[in-house]
Ligand SMILES: Cc1cc2nc3c(=O)[nH]c(=O)nc-3n(C[C@H](O)[C@H](O)[C@H](O)COP(=O)(O)OP(=O)(O)OC[C@H]3O[C@@H](n4cnc5c(N)ncnc54)[C@H](O)[C@@H]3O)c2cc1C
């Protein structure tokens with residue numbers, strides 16, 4: 001069970017209150033119809049899936065019902081930071097020594 | 099390779115079973131191979147075996163970072179079935195089921211394949227409509243299956259609760275009598291022994307750390323034992339496929355997730371079939387040793403830690419206790435997790451890549467054990483001919499750009 005800090009509620013809450021949103025900071029193409037099949041498929045389906053530091057989305061489903069971001073280690077599952085939509089991560093894979 | 103038989107059992111008994119031949123050699127890697135298979139799980143070993151036995155390519159190494167079959171092969175709940183919805187998937191899994199039916203004989207190794215049948219339960223009207231549709235589709239594909247009533251389910255699995263007074267009453271099920279289970283380790287060991295006998299080098303405790311390329315073609319792999327040259331590299335690394343793909347600068351549409359399972363203390367025989375339920379997220383069978391083998395749904399987040407969150411297991415056990423009230427007093431013995439490579443359409447990727455001579459077989463997610471023989475068979479063909487086997491043609495990675503997905507979430511979502 002992960003203990004996740006919601007940056008909006010400013011509380012550590014149990015994982016069961018949240019649902020996972022996958023890789024963070026994927027920018028939705030402004031003109032989807034202008035993309036090639038390659039680019040559109042890449043946007044929809046291809047993910048970083050790193051072994052180590054991962055920036056990802058979480059949704060506080062049974063709490064404030066807002067999306068936020070987390071930087072988490074996908075091997076140790078340690079959550080290094082959580083931050084609000086619009087903010088940038090403080091920790092990157094390079095800084096964490098990976 | 100010495101053949102196993104009643105006679106060899108007798109003969110070895112005379113020397114107190116101390117002189118059995120080792121199952122495989124442990125050779126030093128050569129400098130160069132025709133094909134390197136990365137990943138010594140069931141699928142990788144099956145690939146090597148069929149490359150050697152069907153295609154006559156024997157200058158092969160299987161490179162495994164841990165020990166053979168120590169990944170998901172040894173962690174899965176061993177459910178085997180072929181009742182998938184879409185033609186492409188159904189035919190691939192059915193090829194596999196047919197190969198299972200002759201596998202112990204072919205490998206001269208008892209993989210303990212037991213066709214004890216698989217029930218997939220329905221708990222509401224939509225479940226039942228989906229089940230009817232899937233069973234009809236299966237029958238059109240020549241795959242055995244029936245829709246059964248709660249009364250018939252009770253005959254098949256007498257301990258099950260078919261009362262209407264529970265939160266998720268059982269309304270019916272699909273029943274595939276040819277489905278069942280097999281001994282997971284034995285599958286890896288049987289293929290390993292067979293491949294070794296045909297000259298395949300099985301290199302354990304050696305991790306592939308890089309994929310060397312020249313002019314857009316693969317030339318070999320960097321490993322913890324140094325560089326090893328190869329004309330073709332076939333990656334079968336399950337949960338770590340994304341990491342291995344990145345070594346060649348490729349991205350895959352897979353996400354690695356923890357998937358957990360647990361077993362109880364051994365109890366007397368009480369369940370001689372496999373029961374699965376997508377709706378309540380649980381499935382169960384009983385091993386030959388007597389333990390109840392219980393599998394959970396996949397954890398929600400990406401993870402390489404070979405463990406997941408406790409509430410997922412708790413949720414599964416709630417479902418099992420509701421389906422089988424008698425099991426509420428059984429004590430659980432061990433619990434573990436694997437890392438499964440989930441694909442957006444719950445179907446595998448069996449594919450060439452944009453790098454010449456580099457192939458991937460991955461994305462089997464929560465349900466690849468059942469496919470071990472078929473996966474190895476079609477992947478070996480794809481690698482040998484540098485062209486997809488007809489049953490693998492729909493499973494190339496290009497489908498995520500063309501849009502030709504094969505949506506098996508209904509048949510594969512929770513069920514394995
Ligand atoms: C808990 C659980 C329950 C499951 N239940 C079922 C079920 O009931 N039925 C079913 O059909 N399927 C089930 N599955 C899924 C099934 O286990 C997998 O789809 C299948 O085992 C994948 O086969 P594999 O041989 O590719 O994987 P693995 O056995 O994981 O083999 C991959 C191998 O690659 C090696 N490797 C990775 N990276 C490297 C590297 N860089 N260098 C060298 N080697 C490397 C790993 O060490 C590993 O041994 C379950 C999985 C889990 C975790």
Ligand SMILES: [Zn+2]
Nearest residue numbers: 006009060064
């Ligand atoms: Zn919140």
